[in-house]
Amino acid sequence: MATKDDSNRNNKKQLKLNSMFDAAYELFVTKGVNETAIDDIVKKAGVAKGTFYLYFKDKYDITDQIVLGESTLILKEAMHATMKEGIDNFIDATIFFIDHVIEHFKNNKKQLKLMYKNLSWGLYRKAIADPNNYTEMRELAELVFNNIEGSGVKREELDKTMFMVIELTGSVAYSSIILEEPAPIDEMKPILFKTIRKMLG
Amino acid sequence: MATKDDSNRNNKKQLKLNSMFDAAYELFVTKGVNETAIDDIVKKAGVAKGTFYLYFKDKYDITDQIVLGESTLILKEAMHATMKEGIDNFIDATIFFIDHVIEHFKNNKKQLKLMYKNLSWGLYRKAIADPNNYTEMRELAELVFNNIEGSGVKREELDKTMFMVIELTGSVAYSSIILEEPAPIDEMKPILFKTIRKMLG
Amino acid sequence: MATKDDSNRNNKKQLKLNSMFDAAYELFVTKGVNETAIDDIVKKAGVAKGTFYLYFKDKYDITDQIVLGESTLILKEAMHATMKEGIDNFIDATIFFIDHVIEHFKNNKKQLKLMYKNLSWGLYRKAIADPNNYTEMRELAELVFNNIEGSGVKREELDKTMFMVIELTGSVAYSSIILEEPAPIDEMKPILFKTIRKMLG
Amino acid sequence: MATKDDSNRNNKKQLKLNSMFDAAYELFVTKGVNETAIDDIVKKAGVAKGTFYLYFKDKYDITDQIVLGESTLILKEAMHATMKEGIDNFIDATIFFIDHVIEHFKNNKKQLKLMYKNLSWGLYRKAIADPNNYTEMRELAELVFNNIEGSGVKREELDKTMFMVIELTGSVAYSSIILEEPAPIDEMKPILFKTIRKMLG
DNA sequence: GATGAATGAGTCTTCATTCAT
DNA sequence: GATGAATGAAGACTCATTCAT
Numbered sequence: 029m030a031t032k033d034d035s036n037r038n039n040k041k042q043l044k045l046n047s048m049f050d051a052a053y054e055l056f057v058t059k060g061v062n063e064t065a066i067d068d069i070v071k072k073a074g075v076a077k078g079t080f081y082l083y084f085k086d087k088y089d090i091t092d093q094i095v096l097g098e099s100t101l102i103l104k105e106a107m108h109a110t111m112k113e114g115i116d117n118f119i120d121a122t123i124f125f126i127d128h129v130i131e132h133f134k135n136n137k138k139q140l141k142l143m144y145k146n147l148s149w150g151l152y153r154k155a156i157a158d159p160n161n162y163t164e165m166r167e168l169a170e171l172v173f174n175n176i177e178g179s180g181v182k183r184e185e186l187d188k189t190m191f192m193v194i195e196l197t198g199s200v201a202y203s204s205i206i207l208e209e210p211a212p213i214d215e216m217k218p219i220l221f222k223t224i225r226k227m228l229g
Numbered sequence: 230m231a232t233k234d235d236s237n238r239n240n241k242k243q244l245k246l247n248s249m250f251d252a253a254y255e256l257f258v259t260k261g262v263n264e265t266a267i268d269d270i271v272k273k274a275g276v277a278k279g280t281f282y283l284y285f286k287d288k289y290d291i292t293d294q295i296v297l298g299e300s301t302l303i304l305k306e307a308m309h310a311t312m313k314e315g316i317d318n319f320i321d322a323t324i325f326f327i328d329h330v331i332e333h334f335k336n337n338k339k340q341l342k343l344m345y346k347n348l349s350w351g352l353y354r355k356a357i358a359d360p361n362n363y364t365e366m367r368e369l370a371e372l373v374f375n376n377i378e379g380s381g382v383k384r385e386e387l388d389k390t391m392f393m394v395i396e397l398t399g400s401v402a403y404s405s406i407i408l409e410e411p412a413p414i415d416e417m418k419p420i421l422f423k424t425i426r427k428m429l430g
Numbered sequence: 431m432a433t434k435d436d437s438n439r440n441n442k443k444q445l446k447l448n449s450m451f452d453a454a455y456e457l458f459v460t461k462g463v464n465e466t467a468i469d470d471i472v473k474k475a476g477v478a479k480g481t482f483y484l485y486f487k488d489k490y491d492i493t494d495q496i497v498l499g500e501s502t503l504i505l506k507e508a509m510h511a512t513m514k515e516g517i518d519n520f521i522d523a524t525i526f527f528i529d530h531v532i533e534h535f536k537n538n539k540k541q542l543k544l545m546y547k548n549l550s551w552g553l554y555r556k557a558i559a560d561p562n563n564y565t566e567m568r569e570l571a572e573l574v575f576n577n578i579e580g581s582g583v584k585r586e587e588l589d590k591t592m593f594m595v596i597e598l599t600g601s602v603a604y605s606s607i608i609l610e611e612p613a614p615i616d617e618m619k620p621i622l623f624k625t626i627r628k629m630l631g
Numbered sequence: 632m633a634t635k636d637d638s639n640r641n642n643k644k645q646l647k648l649n650s651m652f653d654a655a656y657e658l659f660v661t662k663g664v665n666e667t668a669i670d671d672i673v674k675k676a677g678v679a680k681g682t683f684y685l686y687f688k689d690k691y692d693i694t695d696q697i698v699l700g701e702s703t704l705i706l707k708e709a710m711h712a713t714m715k716e717g718i719d720n721f722i723d724a725t726i727f728f729i730d731h732v733i734e735h736f737k738n739n740k741k742q743l744k745l746m747y748k749n750l751s752w753g754l755y756r757k758a759i760a761d762p763n764n765y766t767e768m769r770e771l772a773e774l775v776f777n778n779i780e781g782s783g784v785k786r787e788e789l790d791k792t793m794f795m796v797i798e799l800t801g802s803v804a805y806s807s808i809i810l811e812e813p814a815p816i817d818e819m820k821p822i823l824f825k826t827i828r829k830m831l832g
Numbered sequence: 833g834a835t836g837a838a839t840g841a842g843t844c845t846t847c848a849t850t851c852a853t
Numbered sequence: 854g855a856t857g858a859a860t861g862a863a864g865a866c867t868c869a870t871t872c873a874t
Binding site for chain 6: 066
């Protein structure tokens, strides 16, 4: 049985962990990952340096965890919104989903920067490999996008096409939101969506 | 009038410069930019450390120059090849051009890595701003791609669409050549090209 | 009277202690003392870090205890073997004894390394100071080597000479077994024994 | 041609180097190698930390150089003294030589500690491998000890026996000078020398 | 007795940049 | 212009030890 002592201790533990996550996130987003020293993180979090190494292998460990966690949140949120919308067409649902994510990043430019520079497919592959994790996400994805019929793309090409859709969206979102290049995101969106429709149509 | 001494001096200067460029390129490509110290560069180039700072502001200065120079070379080459092909249809020409670049990087994976991580639109913007520079490139581009009629995209949307084509190509090339994700480049190419045709059609 | 609870507790205590000894010995022998952190020991032993400090002052405390314990075992064993041999000549007995120890270390190179680097006369002095301890060993030594007549060395010089014999044996064994320097132990042995005979003769 | 500038610079370089050697030696001898941080060395030497790494790979690099350098000095000195003595008998010369070294260490206990803990045959092997180095030493050794006839040891066993003599001397010197164990060096010497005579006789 | 989270001083190492020559 | 010795701030990481529970 878990005693009151144990739970107290675990609470404290979680508190420390959270304060490190928060501090790191804040710093990564404002100064960038490379410009953030572990010293900065622990000072901001109010813990000792050793504590950091108690929980993380190095800076890239905490970076990965943060990026993965945040991106999961964003994706889940977008899926929930898409589901709630009750769109029964695959392409429309995809566009709605993408729009939702883009809108999120329009309001979180710094976060976008962090995600874009530090999120890799490899990271996702590793995360998904753990079956305990990500069951909810997989279930969600199935619910939202299972209606494959809506796409004109052949089944065997759909995965690769979806990969391209995602990569394209990422590139365009990053470039237009962060650099306003070649145009601000709101000018890019219609063309992006038109393109995506063509890709999936 | 330039004296013989002057030209000797200039030759020597150019020699030093070149040896630094060569050394840096070699190191960047093998070890990566971040893992290369300026010390490594000057040692390999056979010049003194101070000499580096005579010619470059810092490591990112020389990185930019190298990346820009190499990418210009690659693009020019691809344009020449496309021109020589004498394709009179815009989409076909674009596809041929892209294929040429992809093939180049298939044989130069390490270079692709370097370019992808260090080439930014900002860099190009700065470079193109100098009118002396890049006249040849602009002329080439005009010769190769001036036949806009071939595209079904509206004139006012063409720039943005081309931007997307380039971004998509970059993403897919990098991912499939370097990481073989989601599939090796040769499996991705047909779908990529089909997609580009849709985008421009 | 010792209750059953007491003995249970003592058993548990002894178990923890043993697992720490075993873990430390294993690690010292494979990685070396300096390269072994207390963290390694407790993890391997399956006890908490605090527990270590309940039983040992620091790493050198457990090192000393291990080294002393192991060396005592080895010496006792060699004495028993020598006794069993029933050699009635002091020099022959000594040589037999030394040979036994050398053979042991030939088969336990890593242990030899640990012992040689961490066994000091000071350690022995401290241990022997406790009269409770080492009575068995003293008795054994007397039984085995009491027949002093066999040596040509003057009584008052014998202790010092024996000290030299031991030091020489240690040096030579370590060097020739671990480093094969200046020659492998089997080449060194005849000369070592001839030398020892000269020293004691 | 070396300019005045060059030599000035080299002088300064040598000055820094020497101050590091001196500082390190002083600290190693007083606090021990393990207890000396590189920080201590550079602070004492009055140079920047980077300067240390300009000249040495790590602490063990400078340790090796110091130990090797000092030991070479001591040996050369002892050889010169032995030569000057004009002893024509191998054993007598050896004893004289060893006595000289022991006397040196009697007056430099801390140095003995440093040497004993950090001098290894491996170190010597590496140093002697460089032919430029150590020619003087080899020549000296030949001059001093070439008269092999004085020894009763068979030629093929002499090397190994000399190795033992050296190891024994080292062990006894260290133990009796530093720990006065089993007796002070002056009590040990006659017996040590008698033993060495037996070994070589 | 036992635990293990937390500590933070200590240590090594790198490297961009300067500047006297 | 060229050199390269010197710098020292900056950063990563370790680990013996403590102590509240």
